[in-house]
Amino acid sequence: xxxxxxxxxxxxxxxxxxxxxxxxxxxxxxxxxxxxxxxxxxxxxxxxxxxxxxxxxxxxxxxxxxxxxxxxxxxxxxxxxxxxxxxxxxxxxxxxxxxxxxxxxxxxxxxxxxxxxxxxxxxxxxxxxxxxxxxxxxxxxxxxxxxxxxxxxxxxxxxxxxxxxxxxxx
Amino acid sequence: xxxxxxxxxxxxxxxxxxxxxxxxxxxxxxxxxxxxxxxxxxxxxxxxxxxxxxxxxxxxxxxxxxxxxxxxxxxxxxxxxxxxxxxxxxxxxxxxxxxxxxxxx
Numbered sequence: 021x022x023x024x025x026x027x028x029x030x031x032x033x034x035x036x037x038x039x040x041x042x043x044x045x046x047x048x049x050x051x052x053x054x055x056x057x058x059x060x061x062x063x064x065x066x067x068x069x070x071x072x073x074x075x076x077x078x079x080x081x082x083x084x085x086x087x088x089x090x091x092x093x094x095x096x097x098x099x100x101x102x103x104x105x106x107x108x109x110x111x112x113x114x115x116x117x118x119x120x121x122x123x124x125x126x127x128x129x130x131x132x133x134x135x136x137x138x139x140x141x142x143x144x145x146x147x148x149x150x151x152x153x154x155x156x157x158x159x160x161x162x163x164x165x166x167x168x169x170x171x172x173x174x175x176x177x178x179x180x181x182x183x184x185x186x187x188x189x190x
Numbered sequence: 191x192x193x194x195x196x197x198x199x200x201x202x203x204x205x206x207x208x209x210x211x212x213x214x215x216x217x218x219x220x221x222x223x224x225x226x227x228x229x230x231x232x233x234x235x236x237x238x239x240x241x242x243x244x245x246x247x248x249x250x251x252x253x254x255x256x257x258x259x260x261x262x263x264x265x266x267x268x269x270x271x272x273x274x275x276x277x278x279x280x281x282x283x284x285x286x287x288x289x290x291x292x293x294x295x
Binding site: 021022023026030033034037038040041046049050053056057060063064066067068069071072075076079080083084087088091092094095097101109113114117120121124125128129131134135136137138142144148149152153157160164167168170171172174175176177178179181 | 202213224243
């Protein structure tokens with residue numbers, strides 16, 4: 021069962037990621053990214069991270085992707101034009117990516133002592149997670165909330181148009 | 191039907207590496223600013239999958255909490271990044287990364 025679910029959703033993940041690269045319209049890429057993120061949520065659940073699976077769906081597939089699609093629609097982004105980039109990107113970039121993937125795969129395949137995951141085995145409950153989060157890591161958590169506040173203020177300041185500023189000051 | 195009941199964690203790590211590489215490829219070949227930004231999100235997600243896998247391997251709750259923090263930082267990054275994209279679009283009226291070349295030599 022675990023194997024079937026893993027292959028199904030790993031396949032969805034890879035298909036979504038490849039589709040993200042192949043689509044030329046940003047909205048299609050955004051929707052493929054939603055597929056990738058939702059499949060990743062299922063994989064998190066298979067690895068026993070129930071809270072993260074929920075957070076992945078709500079934060080990534082929900083909030084962040086809504087932001088993305090909103091910006092795509094707001095800016096009325098059309099098809100992208102295919103210029104294959106600079107020559108240096110083609111000549112150095114793709115061999116570098118292939119080398120990176122080969123290196124990562126080699127390291128992973130030679131790693132000893134990695135276990136395996138079975139269904140419904142040691143699930144980290146939200147209870148355990150929040151116990152650590154709010155006892156040992158309370159300060160980083162609070163710092164993160166300040167970071168998000170600053171990010172929201174920065175986003176508003178950056179996205180505000182100059183016209184709006186002028187009409188507001190009048 | 192007899193199937194192995196467990197999936198080696200190596201496969202999860204390989205999936206994570208493949209997703210990361212696809213993100214890098216997207217970063218290189220996409221010519222739309224928003225799609226380039228989506229590729230970065232894809233890479234962040236791939237790394238999150240590694241974190242969760244290793245948290246499962248070592249039975250470490252802190253690995254999952256790290257993923258939680260990465261999600262929060264990614265949310266902040268998405269908000270600021272998209273605001274920057276809107277500002278760039280307002281200044282240059284284009285989203286093609288080839289035309290946003292003010293700082294190019």
